[in-house]
Amino acid sequence: MADTPADLYRTTRLIRRFEERAVELVHKGVIVGGIHPYIGQEAIAAGVCAALRPTDIITSTHRGHGHVLAKGADPAKMLAELAGRSTGLNKGRGGSMHAADFSLGIFGANAIVGANGAITVGAAWAARRKAGGNGENTVGVSFFGDGAVSQGVLLEAMNLAALWKVPVLFVCENNGYATTLTVEDAVAGTITGRGAAFGMPATTVDGMDPQAVLDAAREAVDRARAGNGPSLIECLTYRYDAHHTWEHKARVRYRDNDEVAQARNTDPVEIQAARISPVERAEIDARIETVLDEAVAFAVSSPHPDPAGALDYLYATGMRARSGGGW
Amino acid sequence: MADTPADLYRTTRLIRRFEERAVELVHKGVIVGGIHPYIGQEAIAAGVCAALRPTDIITSTHRGHGHVLAKGADPAKMLAELAGRSTGLNKGRGGSMHAADFSLGIFGANAIVGANGAITVGAAWAARRKAGGNGENTVGVSFFGDGAVSQGVLLEAMNLAALWKVPVLFVCENNGYATTLTVEDAVAGTITGRGAAFGMPATTVDGMDPQAVLDAAREAVDRARAGNGPSLIECLTYRYDAHHTWEHKARVRYRDNDEVAQARNTDPVEIQAARISPVERAEIDARIETVLDEAVAFAVSSPHPDPAGALDYLYATGMRARSGGGW
Amino acid sequence: MPRLSYQKALNRALTDELARDPDVFVLGEDIRVAVSNVTAGLFDKFGPERVLDTPLSEQAFTSFATGAALAGMRPVIEFQIPSLLFLVFEQIANQAHKFSLMTGGQCTVPVTYLVPGSGSRTGWAGQHSDHPYSLYAHVGVKTVLPATPTDAYGLLVTAIRDDDPVVVFAPAGALAVREDVDYADLQPVPLGVGRVHRAGTDVTVVALGHLVHDALAVAEEMARDASIEVFDPRTVYPFDWDGLIASVSKTGRLVVIDDSNRTSGMAGEIIATVAEQCQLTAPPARVTRPDGAVLPFALDLDRAVQPSRAQLVTAIQGVMKDG
Amino acid sequence: MPRLSYQKALNRALTDELARDPDVFVLGEDIRVAVSNVTAGLFDKFGPERVLDTPLSEQAFTSFATGAALAGMRPVIEFQIPSLLFLVFEQIANQAHKFSLMTGGQCTVPVTYLVPGSGSRTGWAGQHSDHPYSLYAHVGVKTVLPATPTDAYGLLVTAIRDDDPVVVFAPAGALAVREDVDYADLQPVPLGVGRVHRAGTDVTVVALGHLVHDALAVAEEMARDASIEVFDPRTVYPFDWDGLIASVSKTGRLVVIDDSNRTSGMAGEIIATVAEQCQLTAPPARVTRPDGAVLPFALDLDRAVQPSRAQLVTAIQGVMKDG
């Protein structure tokens, strides 16, 4: 696993710049439907995924670009997916909220809050079985937000994972808001208390510090690999940008600018940058710009999928559905 | 509220004998579809309901006879309901798993495990509003089993209740099994831990002792009435009889007879009987037999509902549905 | 006369009912800041007791509303995305819908489930583009699908006042519709009464929700070739069968355009009921989503899966050709 | 020849597939002691790793199965009651069903959802008597409804081997059916291929699930008055439209008996598709549950709400009278 300070910086910075580029492409109309920017929360995806192996499995959320990139997805194919091109990770069929790359253990972003938890538990449990009970000792990671801890199915999934000692990390990205709802108005008790209720270790870490997240994740991953079951990690973080890019047009008032400005003073990219040399940083930054320039060029120059294939992949068996046309 | 030792004995004994009569009527074929006998768990319904006012609201489960009787339902109408007669609480439309009497705050048994929790929270919240924020200070009680704590919607409901300080008691009847599944194979962590996760007081009490249950319930009810929000009470109990009367024919092996025999040595009826005089007990017992004789007579002599009215009450507005017949 | 937008009509219906009846309250996600616009101003006007922002616990707050209704209130739930109606299917179809019969009429469950932006919104992909009104009609929950601002106002008001659970789908494709209306003319619209938007003699086109506007455009386009009657049931359950039969008995031809999947969608029901009761001069036709449709993200693919005007034109030409 | 019961057929299919494919495993409630009988003996034969008793977390274990399938296994979930298919509607219709298209074909979700005892069981009342196969057909999840032991065996085997999610409803009304079969003759039955149980020339009766046996009894009863062809689609989605059209083209008359609610049930879909494609000599008819049916507890009322032989007879007489 790539987990040096430089690696952490590279991933954090890549996500930041990818998202900034993606937002531009939304404003340009290249990305239709908008995105949920991950800007500000990069340390979590970077830190957690640095503790993982290529064979490990992750699932993500509506705010999933960071996780998908941190687990190793090609930024070009990712951007092509956001632009709905046939060269995209999902051949343009999924878009921002469903980006997946099963070859890298990325079992997909998910547009339904809290839905990915149980899927991760099943996938991690099965990966063990497939490997004959030991083998790769695959670990699964489910990323979700503070809003998701109020979803029953996620809490059910935590119980299953703890009960069956499934090697899973439940990573809660607590950015203080579910769209416009504050954590205080959503969560009675505590988030870590939900993990404790099911008898799993639950800790809170500084989600703005890639290294702090990595350390916590590594401990939980080792525990899971050793067969000691799941853990919950609550990462305290903040969303710099809009809940979704529609906010850029239709401003909704739920947090004041000072709060945002204040939060921006703690920047995961800068925190991690301070741990490498300016020279190294410059090299990495330059490299990332090149990668993203190429990614954008690749995405915008890629073909749009043929409408004739709109229902391709609907059934894995290739079964064709009756069309909706009358005649 | 009727909460003297004699009252507690009367309710406990009434439920026991009602259930024994009901089981007989199942075997006789008078009650079609069978029942989930409450025998062994009577102390919980008796103890909790003794802490309630007539205006308080309860919801129940598939194993709901005890709760419905303890809250004051007429045993005759209850038995008529189990026998599917038009004189039943629900006019024969509901049966064992849906018995309700809204005039007594009995918002119904429910056949879906864990489904009643959120309904209770909404009802208790609304009763407060209707009463202008104080008035009767209605309290709601949701009874459920150990199996229900793995239902997401119930956990969601606990969070809502705690978050909004809704006056509700979550009463978990932990009888050690969900049908044939042991609590150990179902619940990671603890049941009380689930309440604690949402920041509500959670205690475990001896669910075989009516007085112990009443004491715990009274504390939680006072707390709720005072506006301090919900509590969780885990009552440790045991189901003497089958999960459902189908077990009487199709024996399934999931607990051995010694375990059952052992458990029967601790009998809520006897525990409470020891707290009143033999004379008083004899009077109460005799009275209960009379009541139940009359109840059985009433039920079996009551008319079956007219099939022509099979869809009556389908819509509260009286809207008639298209029939299923072809012509 | 003022221009009334569809969204404003929903907002006005909520405002009027909250003002009229103290038992009405609204709950949902981000409704205080009114992310969907539909609840704009309600929090300031009616306060925290009657406008509740909920955690992301759709199942619990849907049954919370059931409980509140059983205790005498009239909750209105706003759902942020249409597929949430899958998530709470148990709570509506198996709980709220069944209480009245199962209790022998002891209680009522007057809850309104409002889905502003049902169906495909641009670029929201597979899990945010569903239009599950046929599912609710099938289980027998009253289901409303207004096409115009005045019907949106009138049907939402009626839904809130109805003593049974009612699902109100406000199609994303209709939210932009505006209408010149005198606010004083806004009235409740009864459930189960359809509306003929355009009279015709050759063929009856039944259009659902936002597709009413496509049907009207097509009818206009084809006016020279065929006299097309556009029938909008407005509520898919209960359905105005008498109104439909009257129209089809006159025209003898039937085409349905419906944003549901094909198999066992409303279009199928409409054709089946007509087939049972009328002799048509030509086989009926329907334009729907394909069987088992999942909307792909890429816009061209998304559009290719939705019922289109071109398909409607072809279908109409098809039934006109026959008989 | 041995008598094969429907339940035993399901049990045998599970046993054979567990033995044949190490990726197959079974999970559900009380399946180790086999409360439903369907999983009898599996725990002893295949052990705790392949026969899992689950907590009462249907939503989580349904998506757990989705995850396991994404990782290459073939889970079979047994659901104890039919309305649980309401509770997990999101997990099947919005998750398992959509993964293939949304990921551009990167994965498969070969999960089988088995519901032994769907529809009304005697005296289980409003929340335990549902038969939601039309709902799953509507959203496009492969949906199977075997009427006989051999079809139960063959279709369950096929469902487990299929690379898409498949729901298998085993109607309570068919569980008691027995058949003389040579076990060696048990074979997989393909999805989407119907079966003519009885050939006839006057009218095609399409019967679903357990109602096939009622239809056969009625056909026998009425043999002197009409030559009735009994068509059993066996799978409601995909549906054997060619087989149905062939039968109706021959008879020119159609009656459908279906244990779904009337509005937008499978019977409506069958009538609609036939109306689109065939000229019938008489208007078609269907026998279904009423709109929005909730089954009352009292046995006479429960029965009154279900499709009956008497209704079928009347419907057949009706279509025979016409044309």
Ligand SMILES: Cc1ncc(C[n+]2csc(CCOP(=O)(O)OP(=O)(O)O)c2C)c(N)n1
């Ligand atoms: C079950 C469900 N409910 C509601 C929504 C609509 N929605 C999308 S994102 C979101 C907020 C999620 O908040 P959180 O989990 O904290 O993640 P964040 O957006 O803060 O990253 C909501 C309500 C949804 N997609 N799924």
Ligand SMILES: Cc1ncc(C[n+]2csc(CCOP(=O)(O)OP(=O)(O)O)c2C)c(N)n1
């Ligand atoms: C959601 C749901 N899942 C499964 C069932 C079938 N079922 C009925 S009772 C029961 C066991 C319930 O156990 P518990 O909650 O402990 O209550 P107990 O029967 O022990 O009183 C099950 C699995 C159901 N009715 N609802």
Ligand SMILES: [Mg+2]
């Ligand atoms: Mg958040």
Ligand SMILES: [Mg+2]
């Ligand atoms: Mg129990």
